[in-house]
Amino acid sequence: MRWLKKQAPGHAGIAMIRVAIAGAFGVLAWAPQVLAGPMDARAVETNCYANPGGSAPSGTVYQAYNSAAFQKVIPPAQSTIPVPSNPVRGTVLMQMSSPLPYLTGGGQGQAAPYYRCPPGAIEEFRPPAGVLIPGMADVYYTTVPGIGFRVAYFAGGTGSYGTARYAPQTFVNSYNSGVMIFPFAGVDIGSAARAQIELVATGDPISPGVIQAGSVLARSYLSAGGNAPAQTLYSVSLQSNVTISVPTCTAPAQSGLTMTLPDVSTTTLLANGEGPMTDTTIRVNCTASSQNSPSMTISSAYLAPGTTNALTNISSATDKAEGVGVEVWIGSQSGTYTRPTFGLAAPNHGIPAGTTPTSSWDFIIGAKLKQLGLANQVRPGPVRSTATLTFTYN
Template sequence: MNSTKAMTTGREDGIKLIGKRSVKHVGAWMLQTLCAGLLMLCSIHAQADYVHLPYNKGWTANFDNLSFSASFSASRDVPVGTVLQSVNADGKISYSNTCPVTKTVTVSGTPVPGMADTYQTNVPGIGVHLYVTAGWSGGNYTSVPSTEVLGLSSSGPTNFYTRADLVVTGPIGNGTLTTLPSMTISYSGTCIDDPNYISPHMQALNPGTTIIGRTCSVTTPSVDVTLPTVFPSNLATGSAGATPFSLGVNCTQGVTVKVTLTDASNAANTSTTLSLAPNSSAAGVGLQILSGSTPIAYGPDSAVAGNVNQWTAGTTTGDPMNIPFTVRYIRTTGAITPGTVKGAATFTMSYQ
């Protein structure tokens, strides 16, 4: 009896000891497994939402700088808004997001007054307009600065372009581009909280492009034309006394020369008849200036491309250029009164 009791107690004690060790071991294994599961879940959450841009360089780097040509020439009066050159680059992008993401693009530079999203450079008449891919990716551009809210999506790597246009903002001067705008692209969203994925990415432009403004010099700044004496009967057909004259310009090759004649006695005149100067004594007659057989209409004194009644004289070859004209008397309304006929016109050259 005593022996049996002792053996039973020993087995019970042994069972209890084994059970205690077993519970402790299993519990520790379960805790370790739980912790590993939590760590794994945290790791998956951190990697689930991201924006890798620029993909080709790692998502914390800036874009490579864009470069315009080393040098090029442009005529002085090219129309404002003309794009002289456009350059772009594909930085590629990879992204995955489970929440709306805001893409913000800012520009560092001085805006050109009156020209949306165009920024000044140090060369007169030259500005820069910047663009980025619209939305998440693709080939469509959006002008910057801009803010877009992008929907849930996942893709990559795929195309992501940046672009810069060299734009005419006024009469073009000469110089080397040293002051240029830059843009910065950034993303934000509640599901993207890793600083590596939302770091701003800058797009800059390389300086050093030389701009050569093509200009001309007028070799006949003023011309006096003496018309012959005519009688009222000479105007029976409507005109008389045709007399040739010309204007001279000297330009580099490839400049399109355009001309505007302005009535010095009546700046608002847009007809083809030049008003008589106040010191004229004749009446019922006016003056008409022709290019070839075409009467020239008058317009405002301006070199701006597209000025009212501006017309094309020709494109230069690099040699001196003469622009031929003819001036004649022209019959106007009312009775003809004999006397002196005087008129004055100014001319404005536009080099495009």
């Protein structure tokens, strides 16, 4: 909003003649306007009047205020997003915008709801019931813990208008007869100005839930305008709810994966206590990107007693091997392997598929035959076992 000094009376409607002085139209101030006729700075108004449109002394015909053009209802960029992974306070989680009217000449009257306003009249742009988050100058609480919102009065302007201005904003009329006009009413701000809403991480833990659209908005309010007639002023609101969901991870290409281990002679097994390592890579896709890989938990109903990662032989063959099982390991890019503890989550073993943050991770799983019984208990034959790998988003 900016406040302009009103033109002389005696014409139909509102007069808005812009001064040809560089810098006269400040974004966050009341900018002066040329006086004409008998009105002078000593004529003090007591009430704001609605702008019906009309001719200025210059002959320019200004249009009436167009409230519909300044009710910006913005759809969310996504209707559902996963709970973000440990976002830094102030991180923008979602941004959405809508172009603002680009008005020139007499069309600028569409952005002026009031004229002949008294000194001290105030426009505030703010959420109607929003509460600022402590330590954040322009971020308000949403209905989901850990996520706030902010609304730009405008963003995307040029020159001195190039910095986005977020609610709360306050503009006070310092003129005896002022015109209330939105700052994006002309060529000064450029044609790319937009209304904008952002969802922002507050630094607190984020819980799944629904951000109610009705709680994400800001609008302009007029106060100290005397008996000003009611007008629907500028507002920016979210069109529909945003659901914050629990992220999930899947390995669709490897569901029911079977690993085949090489044959090992009884002599070699007894000499080394184990066979050679065989590994495979599992690609895991999550519904949200993260700097940290998902955790992996390996579990099985066939864990060999006294071990943390060895499986007993559950082959149904009558000639199955005895005293032999399968060890499961977690591999790495460097070729080393980590012994997991079945049932416990193992973090940070995923290899990012590309740069981080990413939603796709590769896990190397190693397996080898393992002697589990005494030497005189080992018998040759087929070996079979099974385990379940569970991946959890971090």
